[in-house]
Amino acid sequence: MTIVVAIDGPAAAGKGTLARRVAADLDLAYLDTGLLYRATGFAVLAEGGDPSDAVMATKAAENLKPADLENEKLRYDEAAQAASKVAVIQPVRDELLDFQRRFAAQPPAGKKGAVLDGRDIGTVVCPDADVKLFVTASTEVRAQRRLKELQERGLESIYAQVLQDMKDRDARDSQRAAAPLKAADDAVILDTSDLDIEEVIGKAKSIISNKT
Ligand code: DC
Numbered sequence: 001m002t003i004v005v006a007i008d009g010p011a012a013a014g015k016g017t018l019a020r021r022v023a024a025d026l027d028l029a030y031l032d033t034g035l036l037y038r039a040t041g042f043a044v045l046a047e048g049g050d051p052s053d054a055v056m057a058t059k060a061a062e063n064l065k066p067a068d069l070e071n072e073k074l075r076y077d078e079a080a081q082a083a084s085k086v087a088v089i090q091p092v093r094d095e096l097l098d099f100q101r102r103f104a105a106q107p108p109a110g111k112k113g114a115v116l117d118g119r120d121i122g123t124v125v126c127p128d129a130d131v132k133l134f135v136t137a138s139t140e141v142r143a144q145r146r147l148k149e150l151q152e153r154g155l156e157s158i159y160a161q162v163l164q165d166m167k168d169r170d171a172r173d174s175q176r177a178a179a180p181l182k183a184a185d186d187a188v189i190l191d192t193s194d195l196d197i198e199e200v201i202g203k204a205k206s207i208i209s210n211k212t
Helices: 015-026 034-046 054-062 066-070 077-086 090-105 121-125 139-152 159-175 197-211
Strands: 003-008 029-032 113-118 131-136 188-191
Touching: 003 015, 003 121, 015 029, 015 113, 015 131, 015 197, 029 090, 034 054, 034 066, 034 077, 034 090, 054 077, 054 090, 077 159, 090 113, 090 121, 113 121, 121 131, 131 197, 139 159, 188 197
Parallel strands: 003 113, 003 131, 029 113, 131 188
Antiparallel strands: none
């Protein structure tokens, strides 16, 4: 029996840091599913295409290789915006679904379970996950966090622009027809607006130990 922990939520809510830490502390495999969408969007951009082009995006998803997930440029906002455009295309989601489900069912390196983070893990990818967390925070707090992260990477950014990009991406992720961002009915909601990362990790670990 493998343990599956699904962590969903909007951009910059803290789910990536949380998922990585939970996986390390509990010795579980970790998959950042956003990377699959980022790599797909980035591949279309690299070919000079439009990430909203369903034919190009689907082909990029089909041709995705593990090495494509290693690209540093996937962390940039350009890749994030492209990701949220390819993510509305149902054939792209179908193509990436198998990989995610296989990862959860047969975690690599003989691990006894997996933590997946994304937007639709608890609702679509792993509806039977043992634990579902929905990590969120106010849009302003998330924009501030993203601004700090960009500045720490030496990228010049303006709060108003970061906030607007965040709102655009939230709208696209929540309003799309295909697997929109939303909490599963049985997810535990963790609002991180007023919590630091150690508090979030502590709460998540106690929820997980109560459920597994
Ligand atoms: O988590 P992230 O910021 O790396 O995700 C980038 C985009 O990918 C996000 O705006 C929506 C999409 N995505 C998705 O639709 N489903 C997922 N499970 C993960 C990401």
